Amino acid sequence: MRVKMNNFDLELKEKTKYVENIVYSYCPREEGMQKIIIEAINYSIKAGGKRLRPMLLLETLKLFGGNEKDAYPFMAAIEMIHTYSLVHDDLPAMDNDEYRRGKKTTHAQYGEDMGILAGDGLLNLAYETMIDAVVSSDNPLRAAKAMKIIAKKAGIYGMVGGQVVDVINDNKEKSLETIDYINNLKTAALIEASMMAGAVLAGAEEENIECVEKIAKNVGIAFQIQDDILDVTSTTEVLGKPVFSDEKNHKSTYVSICGLDNSKKKVEEYSEEAIQLLDGIEEKNEFLKELIYKLINREK
Secondary structure: OOOOOOOHHHHHHHHHHHHHHHHHOOOOOOOOOOHHHHHHHHHHHOOOOOOHHHHHHHHHHHHOOOOHHHHHHHHHHHHHHHHHHHHHHOOOOOOOOOEEOOEEOHHHHHOHHHHHHHHHHHHHHHHHHHHHHHHHOOOHHHHHHHHHHHHHHHOOOOHHHHHHHHHHOOOOOOOHHHHHHHHHHHHHHHHHHHHHHHHHHOOOOHHHHHHHHHHHHHHHHHHHHHHHHHHHHOOHHHHOOOOOHHHHOOOOOHHHHHOHHHHHHHHHHHHHHHHHHHHOOOOOOHHHHHHHHHHHOOOO
C-alpha cells in the first residue's frame, strides 16, 4: 500500500541537492595540460539531471541501516557511469543529439573528439573512485562486492550489451521481445546496480539483495516505457531534450508497437509490482517508496 508523504517534493529537492553535492565532491580538478578533457567531464556531470541512481543507492543503503558515508564514492561512480553513457549516446554515431537537459550535449560543446574522450574518462574515473573506496573501506569485502555488481551491470552483460542490441537493430522493426531485452539491459541494469550496491554496502541479507534487484528491474523497465511515452506526449521545453526523437531515429518502442494507452497500463503494472515487492521487505523507507512511485510516473 502506498501512503503519500507530505512535503515529498520539497524533501526530494533537498535530497537531490544533497546527493548532487556528494557527486560533485568527486569531480576532478581542472588543471594540467589535459585540462580541456577534465572541463568536458565536469561539464557533463554538472549538466543537471534527477540524480536518480545515486539517490536510489543511498536510500537503499539507508533502508537496510547502512553507514551513509560508505555510499558516497559509489554514488559518485554510478553517476559517472550513467553520465558517460549519455555522453556517448548523444554522439553523431549514435543518436546525434545536440541538446540534453536544456543544454548543449558534450560533443556539441567541445567537439566529437572530446565527447568520445570525456565518456572514456568518466568511465575510467568511476572505477578509480570505486577501487579507492575498496582499498580504504572498513569492510572491503562489501565494497568489492558492490563494485563487482556495478561493473557487471554496466558492462557487456548489462548497459553496454543493451546499447549494442539497440544499435544493431537501428532502423529495423523490433519485436516486443527485443525491446524488453534492450530495456532490461540498457536502462534497468544500472538501476539494479544502484539499489543492489546500496543493499550490499549496508550488509543486507542475500534474499533482500535479490528482492531489491527485482524491484529495480521493474522500476527500470517502467522508467524506460515512461520515457517512450513522454517522447510523444511532452514538449522539448518540459523535457529539456528533443521530443519525437524515437520517431526521428526510426526506433521501435512500446508506444509504437502497443500504443499509448497500453503502454501506460504496462507502466502501472511494473510500478505496482515494484511497490508490492518493496512492501514485502521488513525494513521500511517511506521516502524510497514514494521516490520509486514518482520517478516511474514522472512528467519530465
